[in-house]
Amino acid sequence: MDDPFDPSPRGRGLHIGRLIFNVLTAIVLLVTLYVGSRFVAIFLDPQSSLNPYPPPTLPATLGPPTPTNTPAIMLPTEIPPTSTPRPLPTIAPSATVTPTEITVTPEASPPATAESGAQFQLQTGSPTWITDPSGCGQSAVGGKVYDSEGAPILGLAVRLSGELSGAPFGPLDVLTGSAADRFGIGGYYFQFSDAPLATENTLFVQVLDASSGLELSEQVPLTTFDNCDQNLVFINWTQSEPQ
Numbered sequence: 001m002d003d004p005f006d007p008s009p010r011g012r013g014l015h016i017g018r019l020i021f022n023v024l025t026a027i028v029l030l031v032t033l034y035v036g037s038r039f040v041a042i043f044l045d046p047q048s049s050l051n052p053y054p055p056p057t058l059p060a061t062l063g064p065p066t067p068t069n070t071p072a073i074m075l076p077t078e079i080p081p082t083s084t085p086r087p088l089p090t091i092a093p094s095a096t097v098t099p100t101e102i103t104v105t106p107e108a109s110p111p112a113t114a115e116s117g118a119q120f121q122l123q124t125g126s127p128t129w130i131t132d133p134s135g136c137g138q139s140a141v142g143g144k145v146y147d148s149e150g151a152p153i154l155g156l157a158v159r160l161s162g163e164l165s166g167a168p169f170g171p172l173d174v175l176t177g178s179a180a181d182r183f184g185i186g187g188y189y190f191q192f193s194d195a196p197l198a199t200e201n202t203l204f205v206q207v208l209d210a211s212s213g214l215e216l217s218e219q220v221p222l223t224t225f226d227n228c229d230q231n232l233v234f235i236n237w238t239q240s241e242p243q
Contacts, residue, residue, distance in 0.1 A: 152186025
């Protein structure tokens with residue numbers, strides 16, 4: 001009769017189970033070693049073929065310049081002919097507008113000095129009415145003073161006085177030579193209004209000795225006009241011949 005407590009079959013089953021467990025453990029260990037070795041290889045070389053997700057390749061950086069990377073400049077062996085410039089169109093001359101000129105006596109000699117007690121009178125042709133070179137924004141009186149030889153005189157006083165718009169005006173004194181930039185050596189200039197102004201015999205001009213105030217001419221009455229073509233009264237004086 002068989003013994004129900006015979007341990008032989010149970011011992012054989014336990015041995016087979018342990019064998020299977022050991023085999024599985026060895027397989028897991030080998031797989032772990034394989035995976036670990038691949039991980040280490042990928043970590044050391046990310047560009048390795050073992051890496052299924054390699055990082056993107058960075059563009060190559062430029063190194064320091066070398067004599068060999070300087071491009072050569074090739075000059076043409078022939079110079080192309082230059083184009084012939086086209087002639088500029090001819091502009092028809094426009095009508096020439098001749099400005100009003102102030103006629104002065106030529107000054108070939110140095111400025112003269114008035115003799116003591118010399119007398120002066122209006123030069124032939126004075127006064128004249130012309131456009132002021134400064135424009136239309138004023139009424140003015142100007143001119144020059146000459147000696148008996150026709151040389152301009154410096155240092156005399158010219159006085160403008162009288163009434164303007166019903167009110168006393170002046171006297172205003174200027175020296176001959178003070179307006180050389182306008183009329184040349186010996187020139188004088190007054191501006192008595194900020195716009196062209198019409199007057200008749202209410203303003204007077206006269207030549208004086210600058211140091212003593214002695215009158216060297218008569219008072220000459222003026223007529224002025226309220227238009228831009230006649231806003232400068234141009235008056236020249238000349239020394240009277242001795243009696």
